[in-house]
Amino acid sequence: MTMEGLMVSARSCNRLRTKIKGSLLRQKKNQRQITKGNHSHHTRNGGRFKEHLCKHTKRFGRRRCNNNVYGGGSNNLVIGNFTRQVYDAICTHLKGNNTLHIPEDNVQNILNELQLYPSKAQVSKMLQCAKRYNKNGASDSITFGEFCVFIREMQNQPPIHHRKTSIHKANNKFKSNFQVFLGGSCNPTTWRADTAIPELQKHGISFYNPQVSMWAPELVEQEFNAKQTASLLLFVIDSQTRSTVGMIEVAYLVASGRCVVIVAQPFKKNQTIMGETITDEEYIDLVEGQTCLLHLVKSRGVKIHSDLPSALQCTANFFKNASTSNATPEDQITHKLKRLRQEYDSYGGQVSVDKVLETCRRLTNRKVEAEEVKHYLNGSQPGGATALPFDRYLTLMAELDGCDMCSSEVWAKTTNNNSCDPHNDARLERPLTSTASTTTNGTSSPRYDVFLGGSTRSRVDWRRDVAIPKLKVHGLRYYNPTIRETGGHEGGRAAIGDADVSEWREAIDESRVLMFAIGDDTRSLATMVLAAHHLATAPERVVLCVQHLAADKPCLVHGEVMTKNAVKDYNRARVYLTDLAHRRQVKVFEDIAEAVQEAINKSLR
Template sequence: MERLVCLARRSSSLVAVDARSCVSSVRHSDSRTGRTWNVTALEDQVNVLSTHTYPGVREVYSVWYGRVGTTSYIPSEKVQQLFNDMQLFPSKSQVYEMLQCAKECANRNSAAYLTFGEFCIFATELKRCYERGIPRPVQLSKLLDRDGQEKRRTRKMSKGMPKYEVFLGGSCNPTTWRQDVAIPTLKSLGITYYNPVAHWGPELIELEYQAKQNAAVLFFVIDNQTRSVAGMIEAAHISGRRQKLILVIHPYQGPGQKIWGEPISEDEFEDLSLGQTMLQDLVERQGIPVFENIPSALSCTAKVLRDNIGVHELGLKDFAQPVKMAHVPLGDKLIKLREAFDALDTTNSGELCLADVFEHYFLALYASFPILSLLFQSLKPMSLQRVLGRDVRDIPLEQLRVNFDEFCAIVAEFKCCESEARKLWDSVLAKTTRLFQALVTPLNRALEWALSSRPLRSLPLGSPPNSQSNCVRDVYLGGSIENTTWKSGLTFFNPQVCQWSKRLIPIEAAAMDNSYVLLFVITDSSRSLASMTLAAHYIGLGCNVVLCVQLLVEDSILGSDKLSMLALKDYNRGRMYLSDLANREGVPVFDDMTEAVNCVIQKCSRR
């Protein structure tokens, strides 16, 4: 660990050149063109920069040591806590993506941990995203009106309808969380509420809808005593509409757990758990924390109402798990570095000569820009030392070798240095001539992620998209679709072909963002809970969705499980709720696959 922590500090000093000589060479280079630049400010700033110690790998190690000590890896269950210690707040799906990509890049048998170097890369990139403010992606399937504004189907609100502060939704009978915990707490706080379970009947459907639309906070509990199929679908739709949602999820205990007195099989347990996981990922993707217990969620509900804040503004001090920029893919950064490392490791030894690292991947980046090279060189003495943990100034670079983990730590350190160099560069530009300022655009481009143009290697996760330009598809095929052939020549993405993960990681969500029409097929041969949850969310987002929903029939056999009548009613209730929701939103719903596909083709032809 000592070697790893200081490798970046040393990585620069051995190839560094004197800052003043660099300035002189820049002056001389420009004198041949007859142009003169005022570089005094640059020289002064570089002298300050080169003596300053910036946070980077050292900062990461300090937090790392406080959480796991001197061990060189951190177990998966502690990764999110370690990010929180650095004031970084990834979602659970982002952490899952990191673990899976690290497993693939290192050819490990499990995704049970991250190494120090891998964590450095993810922490550095997440911090850079926070600083730069990466905007939320816009779905290509988003329905817009002629003025480019988002289309929304609105329903008239009834006059004189009483307004409640909190709507209590989610799991119903036989659960008693409303009567036992929620209602007494809300009453004690003087918060008004609407309980849809109290006296439900068909004649109260409109009243429930109005209460849901008028409520300041929608409080949902998805517990493990029921299947909560309709509740998951409803909560996913609400999060897509970006209403104030407080969500509590109680995970299922495992195969054999009883629901309505019936033990659930291993397959059903996996389907129910996948539905809960999908819901959590969708909600966190909107920046909304998900709670594990009802009392903490009620306390946060009171704060949201009292302080008139958004749910996304809740923090750790409120006993909420905050989420920030959950839409940003992070795993692909490690994949790119692995490809860069493998490209240079021609002998497959698992190690690189440090001289080759700088020659091919750092110095080349700045070769065309002498002044930027000056800034870069001045930062290197402190950088390599941080990762190596010892002073190896007298050892030639050719004699130093680094493995992939150390390579990651070096790159992370230089990313921190680049961030400071960018700030210095901006301040220097303000004091330079117009000619000097003309170089801003190419120099800024040179500071982008090294190797970002490299293609991503194939992973079982599916290939992450680099940009919308080369990954746009006509149709996303969601639900239970296999061996689909398009005779119309439309491009499509079928997640069934790729070995997708069990979470909606950002890399995979991008495939949906880059599709113009989203087709979800809910067949009569699967429970399809996660697919229905996903479809409801994107309907809530106002996307161009087409549904094919087939009801399960009596005596249905899914895999090796024969559905009981209670299970059949639960899953069909979810299908009917989704269909009704879609009809209200103007989303076409079919029960025949061919008709649904023809509708998709027509939508694409009109685009």
């Protein structure tokens, strides 16, 4: 049911972006005669954009509009993932017509298809603003760049707008008014009752506490619904517990675009967890899992808090800013377009790459690197020119102005950064396929067919004995992350670091299929974190093999017998990861040979 006047929140917008990205990847598969089931994840308003887009894809196929957007001509406006996704979504509606100028009569319908539901009056005001500030625009249409800005700003609306106008229809059995979900470490920790809950109550912020004295089966659905509907998720990953499930959960939620405030505390050698002293081997595995998690979330611009009071202050500021913002959504969009026009004109109408960097830093408080901007322009800006026409300038700013953050203030008043801290200079994740070659029709050719992720210290070398021989038979290219494991420091094993995770991410970005194998003789925490992250961003590319640790007999890992508590913690993480995969309709294998064959089948499609 369409709800006129509704603007989706930053949280819902990131779900939408994930939906669009997943749908477009499935469109490519449809060209290879692949049929996949649609995911039934809903935006907050209850729409099913993915299913709608897939329906158009089946009917019309993947459309190429008549303005040669991908071809590198003078009208080339698509420069990155976001603008490419918007372009393809528009094409499904216009059925191949020119997208450089979108007719006014089509704007409302296209926004609705993107699960954005501004009222007719709001759309009218935005269109009037576009005419006012685009000196060369047509009278009965808006440009592609203006449309990208509209979508970005509607995505960046604070949650207060939808809380006043929407009802969470997807959860009829559980009406949630909770603003914050308190996730992360549970027993024996007491951070919720001792610190978090009193502080939230002081600020009048409602919360859901999943830590209960008496657990009941019906709490599973209640906790899931509270997590889905909360505006902000506060997660504490401390060292009193192994936090295996918490790490996987945070990796998935951040990659899904949810607003997550994170507290992380480092593990220490020879520390105790649940009364048990951890071994050096487990210490390294825990550090690797946490290193992988922190690298992934920082790459998306999310700040990591080292203490709970700082995170609680960030949470309070988020809701304070949301509640004091009196500007209407259309006013914010109008003001944003005005500011962009003023910035553009202040440079004499010619904006170089350096000026883009300056403008982005000033207006969004983002630390944007020159290479990031050049990446968006390489291969699409004719002749290596550095000056940009206004509409291309709008397109670039929309591409850079991501909503992977907890944005809650009006853009005109402050910033649009990726955390609650305006001093956070963590950069957003770089766009995918940054070094992949591009074909003449605009599609990316991956460097690798299969990324062989997973356990690196298993007793069975499944890569050498099973995967690589089969891949070679089919002439498939692969990336083997164990090639870096040439031996640790003398006297002990070296833990993976940021450089390793960064290298893996680059290889993942350049791979067609992502295989993650969690063996029954390894803890595999870092692998599970990586897998959860990519179940959120690209489930259609993931092949997952999960083997559980032995619980009914001594479990040997890296030459050590694991305690019963440790086995429970790491198996609980495996169960949670498997559940995530099922929710994203990703099949989970137990046999490594079957998983390898599935990766091969995906690569050959």
